[in-house]
Amino acid sequence: MFAASQWLPIEGWKELGVHTAPNHIKHLLCWGIGTMSITVRNQRHTYGWLSIALHWISAFVVIGLFAVGFYMTTLGYYDSLYRTLPHWHKSIGILFGILLVLRVAWRFYSKPPAVLSQHKLEALAAHGGHLLLYVMMFVVVISGYLISTADGRPIDVFSWFQIPAIELGIDQQEDIAGLIHEYVAYGLIALAILHALAAFKHYWIDKDRTLQRMLRPESPQNAHQQENTSHD
Numbered sequence: 163m164f165a166a167s168q169w170l171p172i173e174g175w176k177e178l179g180v181h182t183a184p185n186h187i188k189h190l191l192c193w194g195i196g197t198m199s200i201t202v203r204n205q206r207h208t209y210g211w212l213s214i215a216l217h218w219i220s221a222f223v224v225i226g227l228f229a230v231g232f233y234m235t236t237l238g239y240y241d242s243l244y245r246t247l248p249h250w251h252k253s254i255g256i257l258f259g260i261l262l263v264l265r266v267a268w269r270f271y272s273k274p275p276a277v278l279s280q281h282k283l284e285a286l287a288a289h290g291g292h293l294l295l296y297v298m299m300f301v302v303v304i305s306g307y308l309i310s311t312a313d314g315r316p317i318d319v320f321s322w323f324q325i326p327a328i329e330l331g332i333d334q335q336e337d338i339a340g341l342i343h344e345y346v347a348y349g350l351i352a353l354a355i356l357h358a359l360a361a362f363k364h365y366w367i368d369k370d371r372t373l374q375r376m377l378r379p380e381s382p383q384n385a386h387q388q389e390n391t392s393h394d
């Protein structure tokens with residue numbers, strides 16, 4: 163277990179007026195508020211818990227939705243999953259869209275740490291890749307919505323609530339949105355594979371903390387130490 167003072171030194175709490183409290187209370191406060199707020203938000207040197215959770219939930223959902231979407235296209239009318247799987251795919255897709263909006267809002271609110279790279283071009287490629295991943299995720303969600311609502315019917319999300327259809331008056335909306343949905347989904351998976359390979363390159367070749375800081379928040383001391391010494 164890490165010491166709370168690693169994240170937020172006791173002195174830092176003086177400004178909050180808790181310096182008059184007994185030491186054990188200060189430590190408890192440091193541990194409680196310190197770990198919660200400091201590790202939930204992103205820091206200059208590391209991602210916080212919320213960004214990490216949103217990243218991995220998104221990654222699993224994107225891969226899961228792709229697998230289900232692919233499998234759906236192989237089902238025949240009389241297959242038992244013919245109706246169930248599209249219902250799940252659409253429902254999870256809408257929930258994922260909501261999560262994506264929250265994720266982007268959080269990203270603006272709590273800035274991510276700088277990309278760890280020695281080369282300017284590599285850092286630029288990482289930024290471009292991340293931006294493209296976000297754009298592609300949005301395009302896949304929006305085109306999926308446009309396929310499902312092309313006939314004017316709303317999307318029923320697990321029978322919890324409905325997302326209404328919007329009349330756009332686009333000719334062949336279902337077909338066009340279908341093509342975009344399919345090809346951008348393939349592109350998204352291809353880019354996600356490249357992106358994962360880049361993460362492993364950081365781990366095995368560059369030996370920096372890029373992958374580790376997307377697995378758990380790092381203390382500033384740990385990040386600083388590892389800047390000078392590489393992992394095994």
Ligand code: HEM
Nearest residue numbers: 221224225269274277278292295296354358361372373376
């Ligand atoms: C469909 C799957 C995935 C998607 C859509 C995705 C998307 C993203 C996005 C958009 C970011 C930028 C986060 C930000 O700063 O706002 C990111 C960061 C990151 N992702 Fe993924 N990711 C996926 C899978 C993976 C996998 C499988 C790995 C590793 C094996 C991985 C490792 C990382 C790491 C290490 C970062 C931080 C990069 C840095 O600090 O420069 N991702 N991911």
